[in-house]
Amino acid sequence: MKLGKKLLSLLTVLCLTLSLFPTMALADTPTVSTVVIGNRDGYGGGISLNQSTPYLASGASRAIDEVPTGGTGYIYFNTATNTVELHNYNDSSLSYYETRGICATSGDLNIKLFGDNYIKSSSNGIYSTGKLTISGSESGTNSLTLTPSTNGTTIYAADTITIQNGAKVTAPGGQSGQSIHMNNDNGNSEIVIKDKGTVVNAVNSSSKGIIRCGYTMTSGKYVGAIRLKKGAELNATEVQGTLYRDDNTQPVTTHSVSGKITCGEAVVADAIVQLNSTDTATNAAVINLVARTKANGTFNFASVPSGEYNVKVDKTGYTASLTSIQVGKSDLQDQNITLTPVSYGISVQGTPVTGANMNNVLGDAGAPTVTYKPETKTLTLNNATISSENTRGQGIYASDALTINLIGTNKITGSKNSIYSTQPLTITSENETKGSLTMSSAGDLTTVYATAPITIQGSAVVNATIDGNAQAINSDVRGGKITIKDTAQVTAKNIYAISDNKAKHSYAVLAGTDTDPNGTIEVEKNASLVAQGSTYALRCETFNYPTEKVKVSTNYSGANPVTYDTAKLATYKYVEVAPVEEYDVWVGDTLVTSQNKNNVLNNGKVTYAPDTQTLTLTDATITGAPNRQYTSNITDACGIYSKHDLTIKLIGDNNKVQGAAEQPDGNYGIFVDGRLTFTEGSSTSTTESETVPTPSITVSGGKSNNSGNAWVPGVYASGITVKNCNVTVSGGTATSDNYPAAYAMSKAPTLVGAKVAKVNTATSEPDTTVETYDPSHISRYKYLKIEQDANDKSVAAPVIAPEGGYVTSDPTVTITCPTSDAEIHYTIDGSEPTASSKKYENAFSIAPSDAPITVKAIAVKIVNGQQQQSALVEAKFTKREPGNEVTAVTLSLDARDRTLKVGDTSELTATVKHVNTTISDVNVTWASDNTDVATVENGKITAQSVGKARVTAAVVENGVTYSDFCDVIVEARPSSSHHSSSSTTYYDVNAAVSGEGGSVAASTKRASKGTTVTVTATAASGYQVAQVSAVDKDGKTVSLTDKGDGVYTFVMPASKVNVTVRFAQVQKPEEKDPYGDVSKDSYYYDAVKWAAETGVTTGVGDGLFAPEWVCTRGQIVTFLWRASGSPAPKATELPFTDVAADAYYAQAVLWAVENGITNGTSETTFGPDQTCTRAHAVAFLYRMSGSPAAAGSTFSDVAADAYYSTAVAWAVEKGITNGTSGTTFSPDDTCTRGQIVTFLYRLAQTK
Secondary structure, three states: OHHHHHHHHHHHHHHHHHOHHHHHHHHOOOOOOOEEEOOEOOOEOOEEEOOOOOEEEOOOOOOEOOOOOOOOOEEEEEOOOOEEEEEOOEEEEEOOOOEOOEEEOOOOEEEEEEEEEEEEEOOOOEEEOOOEEEEEOOOOOEEEEEEEOOOOOOEEEOOOEEEEOOOEEEOOOOOOOOOEEEOOOOOOOEEEEOOOOOEEEEOOOOOOOEEEEOOOOEOOEOOOEEEEOOOOEEEEOEEEOEEEEOOOOOOOOEEEEEEEEEEOOEEOOOOEEEEEEOOOOOOOOEEEEEEEOOOOOEEEEEEEEOEEEEEEEEOOOEEOEEEEEEEOOOOEOOOOEEOEEOEEEEEEOOEEEEOOOOOOOOOOOOOOOEEEEOOOOEEEEEOOEEEOOOOOOEEEEEOOOEEEEEEOEEEEEOOOEEEEEOOOEEEEOOOOOOOEEEEEEEOOOOOEEEOOOEEEOOOOEEEEEEEOOOOOEEEOOOOOEEEEOOOOEEEEEEOOOOOOOOOOOOEEEEEOOOOOOOOEEEEOOOOEEEEEOOOEEEEOOEEEOOOOOEEEEOOOOOOOOEOOOHHHHHHOOEEEEOOOOEEEEEEOOEEEEOOOOOOOOOOOOEEEEOOOOEEEEEOOEEEOEEEEEEEOOEEEEEEEEEOOOEEEEEEOOOEEEEOOOOEOOOEEEEEEOOEEEEEEOOOOOOOOOOOOOOOEEEEEOOEEOOOOOOEOOOEEOOEEEEEOOEEEEEOOEEOOOOOOEOOOEOOOOEEEOEEEEEEEOOOOOOOOOOOOOOHHHHHHOOEEEEEEOOOOOOOOOOEEEOOOEEEOOOOEEEEEOOOOOOEEEEEOOOOOOOOOOEEOOOOEEOOOOOOOEEEEEEEEEEEOOEEEEOOOEEEEEEEOOOOOOOOEEEEOOOOOEEEEEOOOEEEOOEEEEEOOEEEOOOOOEEEEOOOOOEEEEOOEEEEOOOEEEEEEEEEEEOOEEEEEEEEEEEEOOOOOOOOOOOOOOEEEEEEEEEOOOEEEEEOOOEEEOOOEEEEEEEEOOOEEEEEEEEEEOOOOEOOOEEEEOOEEEEEOOOOOEEEEEEEEEOOOOOOOOOOOOOOOOOOOHHHHHHHHHOOOOOOOEOOEOOOOOEOEHHHHHHHHHHHOOOOOOOOOOOOOOOOOOOOOOHHHHHHHHHOOOOOOOOOOOOOOOOEOEHHHHHHHHHHHOOOOOOOOOOOOOOOOOOOOHHHHHHHHHOOOOOOOOOOOOOOOOEOEHHHHHHHHHHHHHOO
């Protein structure tokens, strides 16, 4: 019994001991708790995969906790085995600066491949600080392609790298890194490639496929072990390490192989040389090496294992060469190979195009003007001049299909065929600027001739002229076709015997043979053609062209045009087809173009004037259609949609615009990406007694079946004006959304000769005017009725264009006003404009180079003997350097909408980009289209009430708005289960401004009874708070407590509360001009006023300042002395003979000399009456300020060694002067009294 107990105890101890072994083994293997996808080297970041969120879908920006749905590829991180599984994963979004693909910064990393996987990065494709193992899975394809776009080693590990189990890994080296690098010299770490089917491709287009094993070199070499096991294959440029092949325990002996590739006497650079192993042993490891020839045609393989190899040389334009070599006992040198160039069946100016000359066909000494790309069969002319007078007799000849790409201005001269092709011919210009080709021929030789179809496309400009009994362009084959498309412009002329009608074949363009012209000439909508022929312009069976865009004449010059008649094509000597313009306006499913603008819907009801962006409706009925591409997968339906500002003129009282029938996405009545104006159109009555109906329109949103985010507004625009017409608008409906965005108008309209008659928070017209219109809460109203109001005497606010923002060049500003005959007055110096400010008459330019400029404007009009003034508008312009233009604004979004509960907050981040770089020196404007539902401040969204709001982040630059958006869906917060009949009731708080002059905000949108609510009224410049009142739902007064500075409080009753604030203008005392000859709109007005107030100047007498008088040296030192407080000089004796002791400037001169501001014009003279130059002025100011350090001047007329050079640079830095132009300062120009006090005034502002 005791023995049994002892055995049992022994077994128990043994079991417990054995149970420790797995734990001890795991403890020797470092674990990876987190893998990061897209980590930036030195910057951090990326997408973390860990135990809680181990999945990442292809292209996604965040990890999730379950397998992605929809069949998309993904990554899965198995934390239990340290294994990253790639399942058909594909991501090319990691190519921004220094970004790694898969990164593990602690422990070992295992990667297992399922299917085909692709990762593009700009740094390491895979990065591990421990061991790295890449394995194939048990079945199917098991590939991984890594593409580093810039630098860094593609696969990097600090310990052993193993690639096995049939994995196919493509890892080309980056521009400055290796393909695979095991970075350790501990003697135990190595690179192992093993198992049948395992293939490693480590070669890129620059042949930098280096496999390196080791951290440091020994005797000039890396010596770490690289083991290529049986069945495996390695393709690389160079193996840097000790190579072991198959299962051999001894390293492979390697030798160098070098040589040169030539073609005739010329060397061939950039040829690809491949050494492919021909080892036929069963399951032998295969190693193939690849190199690229240098500029001198040489190649070198530093370490080639012994064995037999096929040597293959590939170079575009040459016939591939194949030979074999035996690498054995010593290095192989002078393995020279000669290539034969390919001939492409093309000649230029009589010179055949071959692989040897295709990069410079004509052998130009400078930049090549003619090149050929055989892969695309493209001949590029880059400012080339070609002659057809050669042994071939053609400028360009082709016996194969040919595309001619035009860059710059090109010519083919001579009297022979400019182009002769026996195969399809295409002439194009692929760059943004229009490349041109001008050609000519004579006699019986057609200028552009092909026995196949001819296509002229892209932005090519082609001019073909012939002086002879042939054609300018001819597709000379039965059924021949000539197509002009895209934005190509073609001019074809036959000038032969213009006055001789006996010329039988003098056509401009011929499609088909001369005896059987049964071909087609087709001009697509955005292309153009001008054809002039002595016999006739065009000869073909079919002529296709955009409707209403053809002009024809029987006169060669095009004079006296006639209506085109297909049957009379052979009589026209002049044919012109203009391109069709698209105006980015849709009426239902019809895009407005230059073809249909005069009758858009083909019923006489809708016209469009592109010069004024005006759509005129005459008792038109319009139904919406999907026409607005909102996102890549959302297409909204709109009755009318415009991508820019739009004016809708109304004729008749029965215009109707409605959204589409039920749609899955947005369904708007009218959507305008810009400002929208409704106005009256001109209509004439048929009799004197007939009454012209009031121009009217009814607009309604459509129906959406979107289940959670239905947008069905009546009118959506960034600004809306209604002028002298009736406009009735209602929102649409939704079938699966309880709170659709169904407001009538997105913005409170500016009303000119109109008034709001009725509003309703429902989409139907109320029986009576029961609701008071509050423009500050426009999104509440689903129904809005506006009527013409002949008694309206108000003046609408002006419109400034561009609307401000950033500019990269000096903008031209225009200001308009919807109110007829109103005068516009504006300022650009930051002051508030008045009726006496500068009157706007014409567009003007501003130069916000040193500091932003704000344009402020008002409109005024005398009505019934009283001056009426509009609200103030302003636009701020900020200069940015060219080259930094904004290209996009993007929001940090994982979805296009965001759902919140009432009271929730959520953060959005806006990223501003130019080119491919993120920039941070621009300010983003945030806005919500429905602040009742959600407000936004610097990207922070606060959910206010149930409904929908669209939050936008925008930057305006050069008049273009770049923006991104997020739809915010606000839901009710569920009631707590602990609440019963005693749950809190909340009531609305509405705060609004009556009239203009400021803004008002309440501390909350909703409050419960007894809550103290704070209301803040903020007056605009020139206004003050005149009255603040509050009433409950029954119109009873709610007591307000004045806290001062525009802050008021009240205690919330058991009712909604409406707070109304009225502002009044502050009456300013009329200011008198300091001098009669200084007007308020002069640039020096503020400076002269300051100088007079501070005693710097007392004028020249008789109430005059004489700003344009030239300033003398005596005057300027006096100005400086007074500006410094008129300090008493220490000296009493004047050193200058030309300065009298009783001169008004005597004390100033003494002071200036003592303080080093001037030393006079000589030792004994000061020159008080000499003219002061601009150089003198800034030099005196600079010295008065202590001669601070400053960068050198950049003006072309200021020499670096000039005594005033540093002073000029300092003055520019301080904003005292900007020079006389962007490049000149004009130092020797005289300085006027107005200029010097302006300099002094600006200097004073910097202190």
